[in-house]
Amino acid sequence: MDSVQPQFSLKHSLLVLGRSLGSGAFGSVQEARWGNQPCAAKTFFLSQSDLDLQSIQREISVLQKLRFRHIIQFYRTHEEHGRIHLLMELAEKGSLAHAINRKEIGLDDWVTKRRLASEIAQGLAFIHQEKVLHRDLKSANVLLTRHMEVKLADFGLAKVKSMTMAATRASQSKVGLAGTLRWIAPELLFAKKPEYTTKSDVYALGVVLWEMAAHCTRPFADQDNDAFVALAVSQGDRETFPVNTPTEYRDWAERCWSQDPENRPDASEVALIAGELVEANGDAGGEGDDRSFVDLSITDADLTYGLMLQSGGKQGGIIRKKTFYDDADQLHHIGRLPSTDDDEVVAHMCKAAKQGIVEGQLFLGWIYDHGRGVDKSEKDAFWWYRLAASQGPVVAQLRVAKMYELGQGVDKSHAKAASWYQRAADGGSAEAQYRIGSMYAEGLVVKYDEEEALKWYLSAANQGQIDA
Known part of the structure; x- marks a missing residue:
């Protein structure tokens, strides 16, 4: 277990374990405190099989490189008495699956569902941009903070770049293939050498969107035989959406689980579409900013420092x-955007x-x-x-x-x-005011309206827009 990094260990006196948050095939999760910092402790036994320990190592390796608002944050590890504790960001409301099963207030609101869909897709798009595949996306692996903000979790099956499914199948013999099969894309089910891609994750995203719509965390719940489910999915069968599902929500969920991977959107596209729908209908999101990156987070002071580096000590703001x-x-x-010539400044801005x-x-x-x-x-x-x-x-x-x-x-x-x-x-924006004026003047997208056109032209002209 050499790659569970000893340099991340901490004094046991700083770690206080609390109530159980759940358990799975690999270990248990408890609420904890690390000094004054609330966190979750995911606990494993060193006596577990090499395959289990490889999964733990993989999860640590992946999480160390993923710093994003909608990804659960890894803090450090602690090893004692034959156990390993992975200390991670605390998501107080537990999993999305748990919220669906207990009929969490708000999940019957389509604005909330769209927002959660956008946040899940944002997290997925980010890890894809970082060349990471999740490979086990489902509502049980989507966590929620006390403000109902999404945090993607459980990267034990994640892998950098595409790879064959052999290792995944070996791992799934421990976590239970039945637990993940119903989220696996059809092109992976019976292929001799199936390969995971970003579009495999997007298929699973479509199933998660159905879970939220149907208030059900087990696709094809009326069929107990997983082999029958796999055969049906491979032949194009899918779950049906409730009749009250908004058309646009159902349409892009169904695009996500298209039979042909090439017809599935990128996760970034789903995030943008869902985000626009939230903005158009009002955001029912929780209050406040729930980021808790401990010492890994960027602060206004960090940002100011980065700006001062590129402006010779003068704050750009x-x-x-x-x-x-x-x-x-x-x-x-x-000089109000940093120079790309300074690697330190660029690193600060990318982190931001x-x-x-x-x-x-x-x-x-x-x-x-x-x-x-x-x-x-x-x-x-x-x-x-x-x-x-x-x-x-x-x-x-x-x-x-x-x-x-x-x-x-x-x-x-x-x-x-x-x-x-x-x-x-x-x-x-003067240029935008001029463009809106032109649209009214030409009847483009909006209805022709000479008075509105003149109003926007004058507003643009007053700011020095010469075309107006």
Whole structure:
């Protein structure tokens, strides 16, 4: 068990174990305190088989590299009396499966279901971006904080990059193939050399979306024979959605579990669609910010330090103050986006982006947009701009609008472009105000309205928009 890193161990006096949170084939989970920090302790016995210990090692290895708001955070390990404790972020409400089974208040609300779907997909998209496959996604492995925020968990079967299913099948002989088979994609079930891909995870995501819709945590619950279920799924059979399921929710869930993996969306696409639906219908999310990364989290002080490094000691304060800059390039040229020449600053901003801080998300959007220090990728640029835009900066909203209008990194949609132009215009963007004015003047997407067109043209002109 050499790779369960001894350098992460801590004095036992700092660790206090509390009530049981559950148990499984590999071990038990207890609420705990590490000093003053609440956490969860996942406990294993060193006497377990080599296969079990390999799974523990894999989970530690994967979690150490995944720092994102919707991924359960790994703190460190502690070994004593033949046991290993994995200390992790505490998700007070337990698993999504538990919440579904006990009919948690709020899960009958489609706005909440859309938000949870978006957060699950965001977590999945992040690990895929980090070249990690989950390979065991189901509601039992989605945890919820006290604010009903999603945390993906249980990376014991996760693997970096695609791999054959042999190791997974060996592991599943311990965790129970019946426990995961009903979430396994059809192309994996009977193939001689099946390989997991990101689209295999997306299939499982579709099943999780059905679980939330149907308030049921066991697909094909009326069929006890797993072999029959596997055969049916391999031939295209799927569960049915309740009649009250919103059409758009059912449609993208069914896309996720398409028989052909090529017809399944990326997790990032599901996250964006679900996020837009939440914004359109109002967010029923919990209050407050539930991030608890202990000493691994980025703080405002960290961000300020990163900005000061690139500005010679003068605080930039790039986006937290309201700004009407219309272009990320403008922000970069005047020094309000960090230089990509400083590796330390770039590392700070990437860490910020992955923990949900808007400045970092805007920065990653910009570097992918322009290919600065990374391979140019309109799709990745759109993903990060879109995450930033949902938090408010008009520069990100304007870029998202343009990308929808031009079909850059996302399917072209004049309606979605208009929606984002409107948000940026309301936020004070002169260019967005001019574009909204043009839409009213030309009757594009919106109904022709000369007075509205004139109002927006004047607003843009007053800010120096020369075309207006």
